[in-house]
């Protein structure tokens with residue numbers, strides 16, 4: 001079950017609401033999400049008391065973005081465990097709530113494995129639930145630490161790749177604190193550049209059809225005091241042609257073993273533009289986004305979303321997925337069919353570098369990625 005309540009703003013500043021948090025009120029533990037479908041119009045919290053509510057929140061994009069999906073999935077397993085629901089059922093429903101961001105399944109697996117190991121050892125479901133919660137909390141902390149490391153590595157890379165002076169960075173979708181336990185992935189690098197006086201402008205793609213750029217990245221940029229400008233996705237070409245983009249920084253939902261990068265639809269066209277205009281195209285993602293079990297780009301399952309997201313405009317409140325129509329304002333003739341993949345895949349040869357918390361891979365090859373993953377298993381951060 002999920003409850004929604006608008007935050008009163010009396011006990012804390014509304015902008016301090018974290019994207020996700022675990023709370024233990026007297027009625028029982030809950031997972032509290034900042035409902036991202038309502039941003040930037042209002043900051044409303046969504047309280048989940050069971051896994052089905054969280055699955056719905058994931059599908060409707062109330063909680064979204066690869067790293068945060070991993071954290072949410074792990075907490076979801078813990079929620080099912082502490083509330084005495086069937087943990088195996090919850091884990092499988094959560095892991096398959098959205099198919100493309102591998103972090104979701106990774107987060108679910110981590111908490112589920114901790115639960116099963118503790119249950120096998122002690123036979124005590126309460127202890128096992130505690131182990132699942134601890135695993136979720138650890139993932140949450142690790143992600144915050146990973147954000148900080150990605151920002152450092154990403155900033156150093158920009159210094160290497162770009163001449164000194166203010167950088168003009170183009171980004172797509174939303175990759176800041178709304179998708180992370182910390183300050184995010186690509187956005188964290190832009191933020192670090194801003195804090196050190198190296199960011200001249202953040203160009204923010206609006207990111208059709210659900211406007212994660214306009215609604216969420218612009219919101220985060222405004223909160224952070226970053227100089228930013230919003231553009232329609234199809235204005236990017238003229239921006240490159242005018243020589244106004246020094247680098248593209250994006251996140252990722254899944255990086256295949258060969259270095260193919262799945263990210264929000266519209267990322268691949270930016271890679272094509274970047275290559276034509278000799279501009280670095282940089283992907284920033286934690287190691288948990290690299291999936292050694294997905295061999296190449298063609299093997300990545302790309303989520304297809306309902307057509308009404310394209311045929312109607314509904315921002316700032318995005319309709320719940322799976323409904324016939326979204327209740328928005330139609331912008332196409334009734335009955336229009338829509339092509340609405342949520343992600344696209346950029347081949348490795350078009351990616352200048354992949355920045356992770358364990359270092360930078362450039363050029364992007366399967367060998368270099370495998371080596372980084374092996375190295376990351378030997379090092380614990382956070």
Ligand SMILES: CSC[C@@H](O)[C@@H](O)C(=O)COP(=O)(O)O
Nearest residue numbers: 064065066173175185251252264
């Ligand atoms: C660090 S976030 C990287 C990606 O998850 C992000 O760019 C993205 O594509 C999110 O898509 P969304 O459909 O909003 O979950």
